[in-house]
Amino acid sequence: MNKNIVAGIAIAAVFVAAGCxxxxxxxxxxxxxxxxxxxxxxxxxxxxxxEALNPSxxxxxxxxxxxxxxxxxxxESAVEGTTDKTTPAQDLNVRITPTANLDSDDYNKIARYWxxxxxxxxxxxxxxxxxDNAVWPTTGARNLTLATAYFHRAYRYYRLVHEFGDVPLVLxxxxxxxxxxxxxQRIVILKKMKEDLEFAVANLNDANAKGDxxxxxxxxxxxxxxxxxxxxxxxIAACNVAINGPYKLMTARFGVNGxxxxxxxxxxxxRPENKAISNNTEALYVVLDRETxxxxxxxxxxxxxxxxxxxxxxxxxTPGTLKPGMSDKVTEEVPLTLLYGRGIGRLRGTPYATKYxxxxxxxxxxxxxxxxxxxxxxxxxxxxxxxxxxxYGKKLQEYTAANVNQRFLNGARDTIRAWFxxxxxxxxxGSAQYATDKWWSPxxxxxxxxxxxRLAETYLLRAEAYIWKNQLGSAMNDINAVRARAQAQLITxxxxxxxxxxxxxxxRELYWEEPRKTELTRMAYIFAQTGQTAYNGKAYNxxxxxxxxxxxxxxMEKNDFYKNPAVITNSGNRYTISAYHVLxxxxxxxxxxxxxxxxxxxxxxxGAELNVAPLDKIVP
Numbered sequence: 001m002n003k004n005i006v007a008g009i010a011i012a013a014v015f016v017a018a019g020c021x022x023x024x025x026x027x028x029x030x031x032x033x034x035x036x037x038x039x040x041x042x043x044x045x046x047x048x049x050x051e052a053l054n055p056s057x058x059x060x061x062x063x064x065x066x067x068x069x070x071x072x073x074x075x076e077s078a079v080e081g082t083t084d085k086t087t088p089a090q091d092l093n094v095r096i097t098p099t100a101n102l103d104s105d106d107y108n109k110i111a112r113y114w115x116x117x118x119x120x121x122x123x124x125x126x127x128x129x130x131x132d133n134a135v136w137p138t139t140g141a142r143n144l145t146l147a148t149a150y151f152h153r154a155y156r157y158y159r160l161v162h163e164f165g166d167v168p169l170v171l172x173x174x175x176x177x178x179x180x181x182x183x184x185q186r187i188v189i190l191k192k193m194k195e196d197l198e199f200a201v202a203n204l205n206d207a208n209a210k211g212d213x214x215x216x217x218x219x220x221x222x223x224x225x226x227x228x229x230x231x232x233x234x235x236i237a238a239c240n241v242a243i244n245g246p247y248k249l250m251t252a253r254f255g256v257n258g259x260x261x262x263x264x265x266x267x268x269x270x271r272p273e274n275k276a277i278s279n280n281t282e283a284l285y286v287v288l289d290r291e292t293x294x295x296x297x298x299x300x301x302x303x304x305x306x307x308x309x310x311x312x313x314x315x316x317x318t319p320g321t322l323k324p325g326m327s328d329k330v331t332e333e334v335p336l337t338l339l340y341g342r343g344i345g346r347l348r349g350t351p352y353a354t355k356y357x358x359x360x361x362x363x364x365x366x367x368x369x370x371x372x373x374x375x376x377x378x379x380x381x382x383x384x385x386x387x388x389x390x391x392y393g394k395k396l397q398e399y400t401a402a403n404v405n406q407r408f409l410n411g412a413r414d415t416i417r418a419w420f421x422x423x424x425x426x427x428x429x430g431s432a433q434y435a436t437d438k439w440w441s442p443x444x445x446x447x448x449x450x451x452x453x454r455l456a457e458t459y460l461l462r463a464e465a466y467i468w469k470n471q472l473g474s475a476m477n478d479i480n481a482v483r484a485r486a487q488a489q490l491i492t493x494x495x496x497x498x499x500x501x502x503x504x505x506x507x508r509e510l511y512w513e514e515p516r517k518t519e520l521t522r523m524a525y526i527f528a529q530t531g532q533t534a535y536n537g538k539a540y541n542x543x544x545x546x547x548x549x550x551x552x553x554x555x556m557e558k559n560d561f562y563k564n565p566a567v568i569t570n571s572g573n574r575y576t577i578s579a580y581h582v583l584x585x586x587x588x589x590x591x592x593x594x595x596x597x598x599x600x601x602x603x604x605x606x607g608a609e610l611n612v613a614p615l616d617k618i619v620p
Contacts, residue, residue, distance in 0.1 A: 036173070040130045043137065046145050049127050053152045054211055055295055056120050058287045060113070061450045061512070062301040067109035067116075069306060069347050074517040074581055076558035077507050081310075081348030081417045082106075083569040090569060093576040098588035098605050111587045113163055117156040121170060124153040129173035140203070147203035150196035151213045155221055157193050161186040162228070162518040162525075165583040165602055166614040180596035183614040186525075190228050192618060197222040201238070206246050210276035210286055211449075216242035217285035220453045223461045228522050230529055232465045239462035247455045248281040249485050255280070257432050266364040266486060267425050272448035284453035291438050296447045300429075300437060305444035307427045307512060308343025311336075311377065315418040318379055318388040319397045325379035325388070328442050334380040334393065337442035338434040340372065340424060345417035347512075352558040354421040357504045363488035365508050370425040374398075414570060423511050456482050456509050464502045468526065472497045479505055498535040499523060503554070521582050524551035545582065546603035552579035580604025 039045050060067040072078040073089055080088040089095050089108040096102075102111035127149040136142040160167050169184035169192070200218040208214045219241035226235035250265060255274035257263050268274055269282065276286045289297050312328035328337045358366040365371065375398055379391045397403070399419055429445040430436040437443030463478035472494035479497065480490045482505060491497065503523075506514055526532075527550045528540040534550050536557065556563050561575040568574055583602040591599045591607065600614060601607035 036126050036130055037133070040126070040133055042134050043141060043145070046127060046131075046134060049123070050145060050148050050152075051212075053120060053123055053149075054213075054287060055289070056116065056123070057155070057452060058289055058297060058450070059116055060109075060515070061287070062289065062297045062303070063299070064302050064305060065105035065109065065346055066302070066306055067112050068512060068515065070109040070113070071515045071517040072347055072512075073108075074555075074577070074584075075520055076503075076555045077350055077353040077516055079348050079350065079559070079561045079575055080108075081345035083345075083414055083417045083573075084571055086571045086573055088573070090573040091576050092581055093578055096581065096585060098585040098591070098601060098607055102585070102587055110163075110584045113159070113584075114587055114590065117160050118170075120156045121153055122174065124149045124156075125170065125173045128153070128171075143199075143203040144205070147200040147218070148213045150200045151204070151218050151221065154193040154197050154200070154225070157189050158221065158225060158228070159515065159518055161189050162521045163584050164586055166600055167586075168597075168599060169615070169618065171618070179594055181594050181599055182597045182612075182619075183600040184618070185614045185616050187229070188616060188618065190225055194222065194225045194229065194231075197225060201241060210278070210283070211288040214284055216245055216247050216455075216458075217453050219245075220284050220458050220461070223458070223465070224522070227461065227465060227468075228525065230468075230526060232468045235465040236462055239458050239465070242284060242455060242458045243462065246281065247284060247458075249455055249459075249481065250280060250282045251485050260432060262369065263432075264364050264367070264370070266367075266370055270425050272429055275449040275451060282455045283451060284455060284458070286449050286451055288449050289447045290449065291447045293447075300439040300444060300446040301448050301450075302440075303427045303429060303445040303448070303512065304341025304435065305344055305440075306346045308341050308345070308422055309374065309420055310343055310345040310414070310417045311374065311419075312342065313414065313418060315414040316374075316379075316396065318384055318391040319403065320388040320391055321384075323381075323384050323387045325381050325384055325391065325396075326377075327381040330442050332380050332382065334378055335434075336377060336380055338430075340377075341428065341430075341435045341445055342440075342442035343422075345420075348416060348561075349420050349422065350559050350561060352560070353507055353511075356558075357507055360489040363483075363508070364486045365423065365425075365488075370423065371421060372424040373421045374419050416567075416569060426511050451513050454510075454513065456485070457506070457514065460502060460506055460509070463497075463505075464499070464523075467497060467499060467502065468530070468532070475502075482509055500535050500554075520551050520554065524549045524554075524582055546580045549579055549582050551582040552577070578604065 040049060070089065073080045080090050082088045085106055087106045101107040103109060128146060131142060131146050166183040166186050168181040169189050197218055201215060201222055204213060204215040204218050206215045219238045223235045223238035226238055250269050253265055254268050255277055256271050258268055274280055275283060276288060289301065312326050314324045316326050317323060318325040328342050330338050375396050377396050378393055379396065385392050399415060404415065427445065428435060429448050430443065435443040437446040439446060459478045459481050463475040466475035466478065476491050476494040476497050479501065483490055527534055528542045528545050531539055531541060533539045536553055538553060540549055555577060561567050562577045565574060580603060585605040586599055586601050588607065591601065598612045600611040
């Protein structure tokens with residue numbers, strides 16, 4: 001981490017472009033012609049530095065085995081679906097240790113988050129520390145720049161403290177190697193981020209260019225920090241800034257495909273071409289990633305590769321003669337990979353996420369055409385025209401207890417990876433009919449803009465704050481605002497509303513947008529800090545947070561993979577998780593390099609016995 005913190009903005013550009021390069025492996029000194037004291041002397045230079053911080057948030061959504069997969073599998077909504085390797089993060093009790101491989105497509109991306117967040121914190125600190133090196137035309141211009149840098153630093157620290165807990169707090173530009181860091185209490189960090197975000201909300205505006213940080217985005221992040229601090233009235237006030245501002249939920253058809261009568265507003269909302277257009281009033285903060293932009297994600301987003309089932313791997317057999325019924329060739333009469341993309345089932349949605357929460361047939365987010373079930377696909381392999389002709393072009397037959405065993409006996413062994421539903425409207429990257437991909441054929445998902453914050457989540461944050469305050473009627477109204485747009489059945493009894501209701505609605509609305517592990521850990525902390533009894537009848541406390549927490553109990557309640565020890569992959573892995581996974585391990589190499597200080601390890605992992613008391617105040 002010491003090299004992360006002292007690396008320069010020019011190095012950050014290398015990190016963003018390379019995508020998979022660790023900052024701490026790079027030379028810490030910036031090239032002389034890119035030194036901040038040379039480059040950061042004009043408002044234009046500061047603007048360029050800020051613009052580099054926006055794409056550095058993109059990394060978690062895109063790429064093969066995107067980091068958001070790691071966030072997702074530490075929740076009730078998904079597991080790692082790769083079944084032909086022993087290395088993926090499935091048996092978390094074995095795989096997730098401080099000395100394990102924590103930054104690999106075939107393992108997990110825990111360390112990638114650590115490197116990326118501290119890289120961004122460094123770059124924000126360079127701007128903050130040098131803000132008065134330029135002559136600003138107005139105080140407002142200076143403060144807007146500073147406010148944007150504060151937002152970026154706060155965003156990364158918000159994520160760090162809910163992924164790793166107590167971490168080093170660095171608030172100034174480091175210009176030399178520091179090997180004397182100490183962990184700072186999570187609450188101390190959050191209080192400082194709240195202070196900075198209040199400045200950001202006061203000095204940002206909503207007339208920003210799409211892709212830049214808005215006042216609404218800063219208010220949205222402030223609401224999350226306020227919730228984490230247990231300041232529920234202040235969280236509601238922060239949400240109101242965005243909800244009562246120029247932003248509105250998109251309820252009418254718009255943008256590309258907006259006149260296509262076979263589609264709907266949910267489809268429109270998630271078209272790549274629509275996320276950053278001016279008349280999208282729901283987008284608070286979007287990261288831009290287009291083939292035509294310099295610095296576009298190499299090899300594309302690969303969202304469809306991560307999130308769609310691997311139905312093409314020979315697992316799905318025809319019901320008659322049990323022959324492989326699926327083909328991924330783009331030249332087939334029914335080109336399924338052009339219609340839906342070619343997935344490999346990395347993000348395996350749980351039955352909770354793909355079935356149990358969909359309780360009505362009016363919800364557009366689960367409607368035919370938006371949501372895909374396996375039985376919506378057809379047997380398209382031309383070879384079965386001669387071996388099982390009756391099934392060619394017919395829809396897939398549902399796996400049942402009666403037929404799945406026969407298929408297993410005939411070589412079909414992967415319902416984990418190859419058979420689950422998914423939100424086609426969210427992950428489809430292409431034209432109105434066919435997936436397109438500059439990089440891959442069959443298509444995996446090319447470059448696309450992506451939501452970081454959307455007003456729908458702001459409503460759910462405010463609803464959550466109302467629940468913590470036991471104002472269930474107000475919470476119900478905010479949840480219903482989101483449900484009404486999706487034409488879902490409205491909640492009519494406020495007494496049924498609880499934190500589980502929020503988590504269910506977040507899953508329906510924010511698939512592959514929210515960092516769900518971060519949010520679930522935040523909620524677990526709130527239960528522990530407040531002592532409020534959860535809907536499961538349990539109360540929690542901070543003292544034994546690593547061994548008893550809402551995070552773990554929610555996962556074991558809802559995630560059939562983790563709670564069922566009989567589930568096993570082709571490679572022999574079982575799915576396990578423990579209460580201490582509420583926080584990830586600090587990568588051991590970061591602790592070992594810090595020889596003059598102490599970065600504490602989280603409880604449950606080897607090395608925690610060496611911890612010292614974390615700092616309880618900001619140390620200059």
